[in-house]
Amino acid sequence: MWIWLTLLLLAASSFLATLGVFGIVHRERAGEADTKASLAGKTILITGASSGIGREAAKILAKRGARLILACRSIAKTKILADDLRSMTGNEDIQVMELDTSSLVSVRRFADKFLNRERSLDVLILNAGIYGTQRRHITSECLETVMATNHFGHFLLANLLLGALMMGKRSRIVVTASGLHRLCKKIDPKDLNFERSEFSPLVSYCQSKACNILFTRHLAEITRDTGVVVNAFCPGLVSTEMFEKTAGFFMSTIQRMLLPFIGRTPWQGAQPIVHLAAAKETEDISGEFFEDFKISTNTSDLVNDPDLARRVWEASERLVKLKPKEKYY
Numbered sequence: 569m570w571i572w573l574t575l576l577l578l579a580a581s582s583f584l585a586t587l588g589v590f591g592i593v594h595r596e597r598a599g600e601a602d603t604k605a606s607l608a609g610k611t612i613l614i615t616g617a618s619s620g621i622g623r624e625a626a627k628i629l630a631k632r633g634a635r636l637i638l639a640c641r642s643i644a645k646t647k648i649l650a651d652d653l654r655s656m657t658g659n660e661d662i663q664v665m666e667l668d669t670s671s672l673v674s675v676r677r678f679a680d681k682f683l684n685r686e687r688s689l690d691v692l693i694l695n696a697g698i699y700g701t702q703r704r705h706i707t708s709e710c711l712e713t714v715m716a717t718n719h720f721g722h723f724l725l726a727n728l729l730l731g732a733l734m735m736g737k738r739s740r741i742v743v744t745a746s747g748l749h750r751l752c753k754k755i756d757p758k759d760l761n762f763e764r765s766e767f768s769p770l771v772s773y774c775q776s777k778a779c780n781i782l783f784t785r786h787l788a789e790i791t792r793d794t795g796v797v798v799n800a801f802c803p804g805l806v807s808t809e810m811f812e813k814t815a816g817f818f819m820s821t822i823q824r825m826l827l828p829f830i831g832r833t834p835w836q837g838a839q840p841i842v843h844l845a846a847a848k849e850t851e852d853i854s855g856e857f858f859e860d861f862k863i864s865t866n867t868s869d870l871v872n873d874p875d876l877a878r879r880v881w882e883a884s885e886r887l888v889k890l891k892p893k894e895k896y897y
Contacts, residue, residue, distance in 0.1 A: 599861060601628075601839045603847035608633035611689055612845065613682070613729075615639045615669060615722070616696030618646045620808035621744070624838035625693065625845075630657045632846065639667035639678060640696075669696045669721025672709050672888055679728035688735035691845045694722040695744040697776075700769035704762055711887065712761040714769065718776035719760075723783055724888040726798075730896040733796050738851055741798035742844045743784050746777040747859060750868045755779070755876060757883040779880055781857050781871040786881045788855025789874075790897045797854035799844050802864070803837035805830065 612629055616622040617638040630636055630653045640646040643666050650662045665681065668674040682689075700714040707716050726741060733739040752774040759765050760779070762772065784800040791798065843861055844850050856863045857871070870876065884890075 599836075599839060601842040601847065601861070603843065605846045605848065606633055607846060609635070610691060611635045611637065611686065612691040612693065613637040613639060613689060614693040614695055614841075615667060615725070616744075618642055618649055621803050621806060621834050621837035621841065622693075622695045623649060624834045625695070625841040627653060627656070628838060628842050629845070630654075630659045630662060633659060634691075635661040637663045637665055637682070639665050641666070641668045667696075667725075669725065670698075670707055670711075670713055670717040672711075672716075672721070672724055675721050675724045676728065679725065682729065683732060686732060689729055689732040689739065690736055691740045691742065692726060692729055692733060693742045693744075693841060693845060694726065694780075695742075695841070696722070697744060699773050702769060704767040704772075706761070710761070712767070712772060714772040715760055715762075715776050715779070718773070719779040719783065720884060720888055722780070723884045724890065726783075726787065727890060727894055727896070730791070730796070734791075734794050734896060737795055739796045740845055740851070741784075741787070741796065742841055743780050743798065743800040744841070745780040745784070745800040745802060745857060746774075747802040747804075747864075747866075748774050749778040749781055749871055750774075750866075752778040752868070752870060755782075755870060755880065757876070757879040760880070760883055760887065778868070778871050779884075781867070782873075782877040782880045783884070784857070785855050785871070785874065786877040791854070797851065799850065799853060799856050799858060801840040801844060801858040803840060804832045804860070806832045806834060806837035808834055808837070 607629060612634045614622055614626055614636070617626045618640040626636060626638060626649065638646050638650060643664060646664045650664050653662050654660055665678060666674070667678040697718045698714060705713040707713055711720055722743070733741065751770070755775060755778060756765065781800050784798050787798045840858055840861065844858065857867050858864060859866070
């Protein structure tokens with residue numbers, strides 16, 4: 569009995585030590601965006617800015633003098649953030665607009681309001697995201713909720729605002745993806761909403777992140793020579809509240825017990841956003857996936873398939889019912 573208990577304790581200690589080393593290395597690799605570029609006069613729109621890495625990115629961008637538009641579901645929560653940012657940075661040019669990326673109606677309503685107010689857009693940061701629950705849920709528009717929030721809503725938003733982005737000499741789109749896309753082993757463009765294939769929150773999340781990168785690849789081809797660049801990135805394993813709302817015991821346990829121990833801080837996770845949104849060295853790079861400030865050489869074959877990128881794009885057009893007048897390509 570004592571032997572087995574001793575072995576169990578040794579195994580647990582070894583596991584915790586390994587996690588500790590991983591956490592240290594993972595955080596040290598995060599680094600800091602070294603660009604000092606001023607963003608004064610730049611209009612930057614960021615989704616999912618009310619919490620996590622989006623919140624931290626908004627703080628940094630506000631300090632750089634950007635004209636910020638915070639697009640989030642919770643107006644009340646985001647207004648508090650906007651007030652804090654104004655007080656903290658002295659930047660008074662911070663707006664709050666309601667946007668739920670899981671709802672195509674909300675995305676179109678938001679885009680209409682934005683385009684009625686704004687002529688151009690310098691940086692679009694597509695950051696909002698969820699993990700999901702154990703059971704498959706669909707939106708009122710018959711889209712699987714994780715895919716709707718993480719991919720379809722952003723796909724539609726980028727298309728609707730592409731004209732405004734093209735008005736500037738140099739505009740950027742920054743897409744929050746994930747290294748977890750590597751766990752996605754197949755994508756059926758005819759079944760992006762898991763109507764026929766087996767659903768799990770992990771599978772859906774990983775597919776949505778793979779679609780983020782495929783979307784980035786194809787949009788880069790469409791916008792070649794327009795002055796618009798688009799890149800995706802992985803923030804790393806970040807200790808945020810994203811997993812708190814999942815019903816799954818495993819992911820909830822990771823959130824409560826492991827992520828604070830091994831994950832990067834939201835401030836660290838936000839650094840790639842700043843790098844891709846403001847750094848001079850990324851202003852002419854498009855269609856890439858970044859990890860730790862470098863173009864990743866470890867992407868899956870799936871997200872490097874231009875034909876799959878095209879087919880996912882075309883399927884997404886159909887599913888969001890993209891109209892001819894909403895296309896700028």
